[in-house]
Amino acid sequence: MDSRSEFQDLVHQYLDSLYNYAHVLARRDAEDLLQESLARAYGGFPAFDRSQSFRPWIFTIMRNVQIDRLRRRRLQAPEQPLEHEKEAEPVASLDNPLCSIPLAPEDILLRRETVEQVREAIRHLPPLLREIVELRDIEGLSYREIATIVSRPVGTVMSRLYRGRNLLRTYLVEPRERPGEKGIGVRNDGL
Amino acid sequence: MMDCSTAKSKLFPYVDGELTPEARGEIEAHVARCGACRRLLDLEVAFREAYVDRLRPDPAPEPVRERVTALLGELGQGRRGARRQRRFTRSVVGGVGAALLIVVGLGAGMALQSHLGTRTTLAELADAAVEQHQKLVRDLLPPDIKDVPPKAAEEWFKKRLAFNVNLPDLKTERLRFLGGRISHLREVEVAALEYEVDGNNVSLFIIPEDAYRKLRLKDKPRFKVVSHRGYDVVIWRSQGAGYTIVSEIGDRACLMCHAPDEKLEPLPRPSAHL
């Protein structure tokens, strides 16, 4: 198979994932971001190491394209995952856990939420946490792959994942605590 | 022997399959003896089976699929495609991704021509403008600035664009300024403005004068009108910039710049149907 057909097949195979991640990064600009990322990825595809996975590779490109777009626009829309990156945040590691007890999902199981309700709650997570939860729990990428995509240490990924999942659980047990809805009771950073 | 708090802290990495075999073994040894931790682990696994494993990325909408398919079809097609692809890459290296928008907008049948430096035709400008208009109306391109008077938006654009951006004053209440963004038509950075005229969406694109000059339009008539994909596109030049209006309401869009009671020369009939 030539390189072009190979690229086309991979894009078709992962189109939902690509569009989904573009939406996480750029919201209503998702399609523009997707198109620009595909062009850049196609240009770099001959150098793509075929022993690696396609999604982490093209997600990394997409995220860089989005950073360039924001820079170009010199104006960052609020609530995009790329925004608050410079802030100090807690970092976890396998040996030095950040928080020791994840919230047990017992109540959620008892409430018999639908999968779509869980999906919807993920959409309400603060952008930085949502990005990691999507990449891990929806795309199924490894900590290391995610760390490469977001160019942060694995510990940061673990910490965001931890906070994201716990916050998600509080949303599901107390749906009114989601930001943007009535009765905001949870800090936006998930701490 | 691992203690409970260490075991709990490794619960996520454990179910995520991120632990080394040795660490996995320690967790398993712990939960084999500790009912509380085993129960946490069981719940975690149940939650995963009930929800997490069944989560899927949101499907890409059908129109997006179609446009991506068209875009992929344009990539490196045959000999002509090889040339296109080079342009394509070059334009992206140049830092402007808007080219893609045009590739998709023009569809697979039309050659991707006049990219860099070469001349853009009126048809291409109209096509790109209509495409952007549709995206603006459908909220696919969010505004950079909104809820401000046109003068404030004008100041905002003047700080960011290297040409003379003049926003029309609102001469009638029938006209409402919705917002604006820096956008791209073909490869050119433009001010894209959204208005509402009598409840109809109207987009105004202000383009640099040299980009307007590349269209090589005659001086007369002053307003060029084309009808494209069901939209009315009016193009003219004023005070060091080119202006393009896209609407579905023909010369009622002139309310953008002219008061309702102003006596206007009738617009020329569409000079082209594209």
Ligand SMILES: [Zn+2]
């Ligand atoms: Zn225990």
